[in-house]
Amino acid sequence: MKRVFIANRGEIAVRIVGACRRLGLECVVGASAADMDGMAAQLADRAVCIGPGPAGDSYLRDDLVVQAALGTGCDAIHPGYGFLAESPRLATRARDHGLTFVGPPTAAIALAGDKLAARSQARSAGAPVLPGGEVTTAGEARALAADIGYPLLVKAAGGGGGRGIKRIDDDDELDALVGLARREAGAAFGDDRVYLEKLIESARHVEVQLAADEHGTTLALGERDCSVQRRFQKVIEEAPAPGLSETTRARLQQAAVAFAERIGYRNLGTAEFVIDAVSGDAYFLEVNCRIQVEHPVTEAVTGLDLVAMQLQIAAGEPIGISPDGPGVTGVTGHAIECRLNAEDPTRGYMPSPGTLRLFSVPERRGLRVDTHCRPGATVPPYYDSLLAKLIAHADDRDGAIEILRDALGDVDVEGVETNRTLLISVLAHPDFAAGAVTTDWLERAL
Amino acid sequence: MPLSDDDVREILRIIDESDVDELQIETPAFALHINRSAAGVDARSPAPRGVQGAGERAPAPAAPAPRGEPADGSVTIPSPMLGTFYRAESPGAAPFVEVGVTVTPDTTVGIIEVMKMMNSVPAGVAGVVAEILAENAALVEYGQPLLRVTPGE
Numbered sequence: 293m294k295r296v297f298i299a300n301r302g303e304i305a306v307r308i309v310g311a312c313r314r315l316g317l318e319c320v321v322g323a324s325a326a327d328m329d330g331m332a333a334q335l336a337d338r339a340v341c342i343g344p345g346p347a348g349d350s351y352l353r354d355d356l357v358v359q360a361a362l363g364t365g366c367d368a369i370h371p372g373y374g375f376l377a378e379s380p381r382l383a384t385r386a387r388d389h390g391l392t393f394v395g396p397p398t399a400a401i402a403l404a405g406d407k408l409a410a411r412s413q414a415r416s417a418g419a420p421v422l423p424g425g426e427v428t429t430a431g432e433a434r435a436l437a438a439d440i441g442y443p444l445l446v447k448a449a450g451g452g453g454g455r456g457i458k459r460i461d462d463d464d465e466l467d468a469l470v471g472l473a474r475r476e477a478g479a480a481f482g483d484d485r486v487y488l489e490k491l492i493e494s495a496r497h498v499e500v501q502l503a504a505d506e507h508g509t510t511l512a513l514g515e516r517d518c519s520v521q522r523r524f525q526k527v528i529e530e531a532p533a534p535g536l537s538e539t540t541r542a543r544l545q546q547a548a549v550a551f552a553e554r555i556g557y558r559n560l561g562t563a564e565f566v567i568d569a570v571s572g573d574a575y576f577l578e579v580n581c582r583i584q585v586e587h588p589v590t591e592a593v594t595g596l597d598l599v600a601m602q603l604q605i606a607a608g609e610p611i612g613i614s615p616d617g618p619g620v621t622g623v624t625g626h627a628i629e630c631r632l633n634a635e636d637p638t639r640g641y642m643p644s645p646g647t648l649r650l651f652s653v654p655e656r657r658g659l660r661v662d663t664h665c666r667p668g669a670t671v672p673p674y675y676d677s678l679l680a681k682l683i684a685h686a687d688d689r690d691g692a693i694e695i696l697r698d699a700l701g702d703v704d705v706e707g708v709e710t711n712r713t714l715l716i717s718v719l720a721h722p723d724f725a726a727g728a729v730t731t732d733w734l735e736r737a738l
Numbered sequence: 739m740p741l742s743d744d745d746v747r748e749i750l751r752i753i754d755e756s757d758v759d760e761l762q763i764e765t766p767a768f769a770l771h772i773n774r775s776a777a778g779v780d781a782r783s784p785a786p787r788g789v790q791g792a793g794e795r796a797p798a799p800a801a802p803a804p805r806g807e808p809a810d811g812s813v814t815i816p817s818p819m820l821g822t823f824y825r826a827e828s829p830g831a832a833p834f835v836e837v838g839v840t841v842t843p844d845t846t847v848g849i850i851e852v853m854k855m856m857n858s859v860p861a862g863v864a865g866v867v868a869e870i871l872a873e874n875a876a877l878v879e880y881g882q883p884l885l886r887v888t889p890g891e
Contacts, residue, residue: 325881341879342820350880355853356820363822363877385853 293368293392293607297322297361298336299382300372301351302678303664304583305332308370311599320364322357324350326672331664340364345674351375354382358389368392368606370599374676377582378405378452394606396559396581403555404579408449408487411576417554419547419576422566424489433470434463436488443491446473450481452578454524459491494569494730497521498533500548501590502561502579503601507610510552512545513596514623516589520718521731522641527711528718529586530628531593534689534727540567544574551579559605560598569730585631585681588662592627592685627685628692630700630719634677636709645673650706658685658695671708679710689727693719714738812868814883815861821850823878825870833874835885839867847885850878865889 295318298308305321309332312319321336326345333339340360343350350356354376361369369386371394376382378395380402386393395401403409411421423440426449427433437444437460446469448456456477460466470486478484496519504510517533518526533541548563562584564577587598596613605611632653635641651665663680665671671679682703684695697719703712717738718724729737817823825833825848835847841861848859869886872878 340820340877341881343880355855359822359852360820360877363820 293603294318295320295337295364295366295368296394296603297357297364297366297369297391298332298372299351299357299361299369300375300377301327301330301332301664301675303662303681304372304585305330306335306664307662308332308372308599309335311597311603314597315600315603317603320361320366322351322360324674326670326674330669331666338364345672347375347674351675354379354385357382358385358391361386361391362389366391368394368603370394370603371582373582373585378580380405392606394559394602396557396561400555400557401581404561404581405452406449406483407447407452407578408485410578411487413555414547414551414576417547417550419551420574422490422492422575422577424487426485426487427470428474428485430467430470433466433488437463437466440488440490443493445489445491446470446486447489448473448477448481448483449485449487450477450483452580454521456480456486457524460488492566492568492575493732495519495732496533496567496569496728497526497564497731498536498544498567498574499562499564499580499584500544501584501587501598502548502552502557502563503598503605503611504552504558504561505605505611506558506608509611510549510557511611511613512548513594513598514590515541515544516584516586517728518586519729519731520724520734522734526586526631527734528628528630528715528724529589530626530689530692531589532623532626536567537572540572540574547574547576551576560602566731569728585678586629588660588681588683589627589629592660592683593623593625595624625685625687626689626692627683628689628696629681629683630696630715631678631711632680632682632700632703632705632715633711634671634679634708635711637711637714638709641711641714643673643677644709645671645677646708647671648705648707650704651679652702652704653680653682654699654702656684656695656699658691659683659699660685679705679708690725693725810868810888812886812888813863813865814871814886815847815859815863817850817872817878817880817882817884818859819850819852819857820880821852821857821878823872823874823876823884824849824851825874835861835867835870837867837869840890841865841867841887848872859884861887863887863889864891 296312298305298321309319318337321332321339322342323333323339324345328341342356342360371377380398383393383398415421443461446458458469473486474484498515498517500515501513515533516529516531518529520528562580565574566577567574634644636644647670651667653661660683665679684692686692700716723729842864843862845861846858847861850857865887868888872884
């Protein structure tokens, strides 16, 4: 591997450029016309304009991505997260043209993208899954719902990452929503299969970072808690998960590794679990075949460079750490990440694109900032609204909260609205300080 | 040792991918002098020549729009997509257009290949071809100027 094509934008493209630099790899960023002035395009060895601003004409076009990678002499493609990161089509096309796809085998991506198939594989691997199953007719749905009990969720088999989910509280809603969910799933994911799953109302979202190389090593690199969510979207993440018993921690890691080994997983991935905050029971939700937005909290407490690890594994190198080695079972301190988004709090946190007249994030001991923003940069209307990730690492959780509260107080952004005050409110809230909030907490508390 | 067209293209490709600003080579057979800054290419970005404006990166257009129209009234035809640009239907065939040829908006001026899919590029304007800007069989970016046309009836 000599030259990496970065098929992404924003902070993660900047992050991947950094990892390439550390490994001595050249990198080419494939940018849309809206991003040719962006930080990633300017930091890379070269930027090529793959298409116009709308993602459907640029970042979501696997044909253009592979053509651009080949045309610029790249031998690998890093897809980042979002866009085509979990597209079996990009992985297949890239590999068919002799390019290294920095991600898992195509079959593993396809399986993970089929949430129903992933459920059944997880069950076979001994990981507990929530009561539920596929439904095609209203009659089937009624029968299964009677079995599971309300409330429950209807989810799209082709969804994931919080998309294609509806809450159902009674038979009437079930009758009204299952057909709708099938039509919506068909339109959004090209797959109209849906399934019901028991809703744990008081739940925590905990995920295990996985790494698997081509030499038979599959490791769990600790876990993250991502329970602070708004509309199924993560707002604040941390590692390690607060208040998790060592027994539960070990059980999650074992289940994640067993699942990964069963499906022949390679490279980095994340196994997501929901934990019943009342009973403490853990259930497998899904596996994500990409680098996660929140990967820096794991990096902070393990000292690993996960993006560099992705590239090294893709190049055929062994992970180089043993299950008993440092950085795996041993984590140092506590890390918390918050996502600073261009969102308008007065308009229901709608995206707030615009030009950054001012963008200033302070430097603090223990603070890492991953961003693609600077004064004068534009926040295009086509993409997600993430401006920056602030990651604090301290000896303990209180210390990390303190660093973030202090830093957010000095964050100065003009030109777009942000969720800064929401982040400060969460970090200052006694419930959050006490640790282990549940996924429904944020929308109730603030 | 005479230089073939392919040799020149190969040299340009190597230079395009390097960080050099200026290069001077003299051998008994040939002399080559290339000054990248004079061509207005951002030194840190080995992008194809002509894509960027002088020095500064021009603001990215929302749609393919020619960047920096020449003062002589001619217009550039931007590439409608990223891909491999071909001047002719097939290797060895005559190019669709040459300098001096009259085109109508519907005249095919080239083909852009994306993953074996061939997309013909219409001139989009009536006039006379003034300059071919993109190299045959080279990667062109979205919005990259392909050729220059002097508008006319």
